[in-house]
Amino acid sequence: MSLSLTGVSVDYDGVPAVVDVDLGLPAGQVLAVLGPSGSGKSTLLRAVAGLEPARGTIAWAGQDLAGTPTHKRGFALMFQDGQLFPHLTVARNVGYALRLRRAPDTERRVTELLELVGLSGYGDRLPSTLSGGERQRVALARSLAVEPRLLLLDEPLSALDAGLRERLAGELRDILVAAGTTALMVTHDHDEAYTVADRLAVMRAGRLVQSGAIDEVWAAPADPETALFLGYARVLEGTAADRVLAAAGLRAASAVAVRRSALTVDVSEGSAGPEALRGVVLSARVTPDQVRLVVDVEGVGELDAVASVNTHPAPGEPVRLTVDPSRLATIR
Amino acid sequence: MARHHHRLTHAVRRPAALLALALLPVLVLGVFFLLPVSGMVARGFWVEGDFVPGGVVEVLTRPRTGRVVWFTVWSAGTATVVSVVLGLPAAYALHRLDFPLRRLVRAGLLVPFVLPTVVVGVAFLELLGESGPLGFLGFDGTPVAIIAGLVFFNAAVVIRAVGASWESLDSRPAEAAAALGATPLQVFRTVTLPSLRPAIVSAASVVFLFCATSFGVVLTLGGTEYSSVETEIYLLTTDLLDLPAAAALSIIQLLAVVALLAVAARLRASADPSVTRVPARPRRPARADLPQLVMTGLLLLLVAAPIVTLVLGSLRVGDGWGLANYRALDSTGSQQALVVPVTEALATSLRTAVDATWISLTLGLLVALAVTRRSRSRAERSVRTVLDGFFMLPLGVSAATLGFGFLITLDRPPVDLRDSALLVPIAQALVALPLVVRTLVPVLDGIDDRQRQAAASLGAGPLRTLLTVDVPVLWKPLLAASGFAFAASLGEFGATAFLARDESATLPVVIFRLIGHPGAMNYGMALAASVVLAVTTAVVMFAVERLRVPSLGAL
Numbered sequence: 001m002s003l004s005l006t007g008v009s010v011d012y013d014g015v016p017a018v019v020d021v022d023l024g025l026p027a028g029q030v031l032a033v034l035g036p037s038g039s040g041k042s043t044l045l046r047a048v049a050g051l052e053p054a055r056g057t058i059a060w061a062g063q064d065l066a067g068t069p070t071h072k073r074g075f076a077l078m079f080q081d082g083q084l085f086p087h088l089t090v091a092r093n094v095g096y097a098l099r100l101r102r103a104p105d106t107e108r109r110v111t112e113l114l115e116l117v118g119l120s121g122y123g124d125r126l127p128s129t130l131s132g133g134e135r136q137r138v139a140l141a142r143s144l145a146v147e148p149r150l151l152l153l154d155e156p157l158s159a160l161d162a163g164l165r166e167r168l169a170g171e172l173r174d175i176l177v178a179a180g181t182t183a184l185m186v187t188h189d190h191d192e193a194y195t196v197a198d199r200l201a202v203m204r205a206g207r208l209v210q211s212g213a214i215d216e217v218w219a220a221p222a223d224p225e226t227a228l229f230l231g232y233a234r235v236l237e238g239t240a241a242d243r244v245l246a247a248a249g250l251r252a253a254s255a256v257a258v259r260r261s262a263l264t265v266d267v268s269e270g271s272a273g274p275e276a277l278r279g280v281v282l283s284a285r286v287t288p289d290q291v292r293l294v295v296d297v298e299g300v301g302e303l304d305a306v307a308s309v310n311t312h313p314a315p316g317e318p319v320r321l322t323v324d325p326s327r328l329a330t331i332r
Numbered sequence: 333m334a335r336h337h338h339r340l341t342h343a344v345r346r347p348a349a350l351l352a353l354a355l356l357p358v359l360v361l362g363v364f365f366l367l368p369v370s371g372m373v374a375r376g377f378w379v380e381g382d383f384v385p386g387g388v389v390e391v392l393t394r395p396r397t398g399r400v401v402w403f404t405v406w407s408a409g410t411a412t413v414v415s416v417v418l419g420l421p422a423a424y425a426l427h428r429l430d431f432p433l434r435r436l437v438r439a440g441l442l443v444p445f446v447l448p449t450v451v452v453g454v455a456f457l458e459l460l461g462e463s464g465p466l467g468f469l470g471f472d473g474t475p476v477a478i479i480a481g482l483v484f485f486n487a488a489v490v491i492r493a494v495g496a497s498w499e500s501l502d503s504r505p506a507e508a509a510a511a512l513g514a515t516p517l518q519v520f521r522t523v524t525l526p527s528l529r530p531a532i533v534s535a536a537s538v539v540f541l542f543c544a545t546s547f548g549v550v551l552t553l554g555g556t557e558y559s560s561v562e563t564e565i566y567l568l569t570t571d572l573l574d575l576p577a578a579a580a581l582s583i584i585q586l587l588a589v590v591a592l593l594a595v596a597a598r599l600r601a602s603a604d605p606s607v608t609r610v611p612a613r614p615r616r617p618a619r620a621d622l623p624q625l626v627m628t629g630l631l632l633l634l635v636a637a638p639i640v641t642l643v644l645g646s647l648r649v650g651d652g653w654g655l656a657n658y659r660a661l662d663s664t665g666s667q668q669a670l671v672v673p674v675t676e677a678l679a680t681s682l683r684t685a686v687d688a689t690w691i692s693l694t695l696g697l698l699v700a701l702a703v704t705r706r707s708r709s710r711a712e713r714s715v716r717t718v719l720d721g722f723f724m725l726p727l728g729v730s731a732a733t734l735g736f737g738f739l740i741t742l743d744r745p746p747v748d749l750r751d752s753a754l755l756v757p758i759a760q761a762l763v764a765l766p767l768v769v770r771t772l773v774p775v776l777d778g779i780d781d782r783q784r785q786a787a788a789s790l791g792a793g794p795l796r797t798l799l800t801v802d803v804p805v806l807w808k809p810l811l812a813a814s815g816f817a818f819a820a821s822l823g824e825f826g827a828t829a830f831l832a833r834d835e836s837a838t839l840p841v842v843i844f845r846l847i848g849h850p851g852a853m854n855y856g857m858a859l860a861a862s863v864v865l866a867v868t869t870a871v872v873m874f875a876v877e878r879l880r881v882p883s884l885g886a887l
Binding site: 097 | 523
């Protein structure tokens with residue numbers, strides 16, 4: 001019982017939107033397809049739902065879905081803005097699919113689902129009276145009501161503001177795990193992907209660049225662009241990469257991706273080894289958690305670094321930096 | 333003191349500006365609509381200076397009145413239902429699917445809406461008459477012919493109004509429903525239909541209005557046996573000279589129409605501004621779309637059949653074919669059927685239509701600007717709503733009532749226009765006015781007021797703001813509305829039939845005279861003249877359709 005895509009391509013009026021994608025998703029797991037806008041990730045999702053004509057094979061449990069229309073696939077699709085039916089109450093929205101199937105006990109099931117998404121007692125309200133976050137929860141409950149074989153989530157949280165997005169991402173993960181749902185989520189936000197998914201697939205310009213378990217992808221981005229998209233601050237090559245890798249005590253590689261927090265200002269007394277990084281502070285910006293620096297590092301060039309809030313390195317000051325190897329990713 | 337003064341002028345200036353915008357249209361509508369219609373109605377109540385309401389009441393209890401009202405209601409009701417049933421699949425096929433010749437089919441199906449009623453009457457006579465290709469059905473002179481004629485006209489209204497709404501319908505809720513396991517039929521029933529319901533109900537109410545007040549079709553196809561309220565008013569005033577009866581029927585009609593317009597206004601689809609919509613791109617037809625495509629083809633056939641028979645009929649001379657009927661158009665027909673040749677009537681029609689167009693456009697633009705400005709107070713808003721409804725009135729008042737009212741009220745001081753060349757254009761402009769207003773208002777309503785505020789905050793005065801924000805959006809709809817008004821004026825028959833003198837008759841009036849006169853040549857000329865009129869309006873409408881203004885003709 002798993003989803004498998006083989007050589008899937010989608011064109012829009014002759015312009016390729018998705019090119020030759022191979023992808024697998026085992027049952028019970030959550031896969032996030034990550035990509036910048038226009039990368040074809042939403043098109044891929046719509047093709048899986050059966051809403052876009054695609055070439056190649058989209059199969060569920062080994063069975064080709066080419067001739068199966070959307071409503072017979074058993075894949076529920078949740079849109080970016082929920083797409084609740086405005087003329088139906090919350091309860092009727094959630095129970096929509098159950099009523100279509102004339103399922104018994106619809107009312108009890110709707111109550112359970114609303115409880116699951118934390119909206120008990122909202123049943124009689126109309127979608128227009130809900131906040132953006134509440135609408136998304138109702139849309140989620142509506143999608144879960146059918147107990148879909150596969151839940152498709154199209155940027156489910158990106159219409160919400162930052163704080164709410166962070167909180168709902170965690171809740172979404174909990175709800176999906178609690179329901180044991182297999183899900184395919186599309187997003188452009190790497191934090192969201194990291195919070196919700198088990199597996200990660202990165203798309204760029206219609207092509208699948210990399211896929212795998214989420215920590216594996218994170219630890220070894222396929223190329224510099226992927227690294228930058230995954231939230232690494234800079235990608236270093238050549239001697240600069242060698243210097244940083246040596247300072248971290250890692251083997252040499254052709255390139256290394258560096259997170260903002262990989263370099264920390266070392267305020268300890270005593271001398272450091274010859275491979276330690278030294279530089280001059282170019283700029284400093286204080287945030288509630290830390291001081292964010294840009295440092296001109298000897299033999300490397302400009303790098304981002306952080307310092308704890310109680311230290312105040314000023315521009316022009318020399319600093320020594322330590323490297324956290326777990327916040328680097330080598331690129332082969 | 334200075335501040336107080338400033339606030340005062342501000343409070344006065346806004347209503348004053350509204351008044352200035354609306355003054356001319358209100359004045360024109362007052363003199364050329366309210367005065368004639370009330371004059372006409374008064375004729376019914378006052379006989380030789382005495383108030384005699386009994387006559388009117390007596391008319392309402394006549395069995396014939398009951399029959400006429402009942403016929404109007406059931407024929408209009410049936411025609412409305414049939415129009416909606418035939419129009420919905422076509423609206424879908426033409427606005428959601430992408431297939432070759434789609435634009436052409438779309439324009440073709442809209443032609444009937446602006447075809448002059450008289451032309452449609454003649455075309456159906458030719459199709460269903462004893463010697464016509466469908467004569468064997470025996471529909472000639474039956475209600476079936478009338479209903480077919482009404483549907484021929486009004487299916488286009490349904491396609492237009494519902495199609496526009498369908499086109500702007502976001503396809504994602506339907507996709508969400510399908511992803512939840514709804515079959516295409518269930519998606520239509522539970523998601524699409526509820527979203528379209530306002531547009532459908534509003535289109536149906538407008539179609540009912542058009543059917544119930546249809547004049548030319550019922551007059552040419554109904555003969556003497558079947559009569560609607562509208563044609564009955566005409567017969568009572570011109571043939572029987574029974575003014576109280578005509579007035580009584582006019583009052584009934586006026587009340588019914590006002591009620592219907594109020595319902596239509598309430599139901600007019602208003603989009604929820606908080607919802608962002610992503611209009612669907614038309615897609616290639618799939619096998620599941622076959623029924624809708626077949627229905628569209630059927631409708632196209634229904635629309636084409638009368639037109640084709642009309643054209644063929646106009647080319648038939650005796651037992652052969654030829655252009656003799658067209659060549660005869662520069663004559664006055666056999667047995668002195670006409671006072672002026674048909675060609676001159678065409679020239680008169682075009683001249684009149686130009687005048688009617690600029691009049692209705694000027695008035696319509698002023699009205700649209702007046703009713704769409706943002707209101708600051710509740711009172712201001714209700715004034716605008718009343719104004720909006722006021723200018724819709726000509727839509728539903730019998731053109732015959734209006735025409736006859738012109739004759740009896742504008743023939744003496746203070747307004748003596750009997751000999752004015754503008755009398756006919758003004759009447760036609762009033763008939764076209766609601767169409768112009770309804771085309772422009774949604775466009776102006778669609779402009780985000782913050783655009784104007786942004787322009788003003790950057791230092792643009794009211795006129796400059798208008799030029800920067802409104803005019804770029806408005807010029808195309810304005811052009812489209814003028815084409816629409818022009819076409820409507822070309823085909824206007826009800827009011828013109830009363831007002832046009834024999835020597836300055838317009839083409840539709842001439843056609844009606846020609847059918848009424850015996851003689852094969854006159855009939856052939858009527859067919860040829862109908863074709864000329866149809867082609868002229870069709871050309872105007874095709875040009876308008878190319879401008880692609882969605883609100884056009886959507887009432």
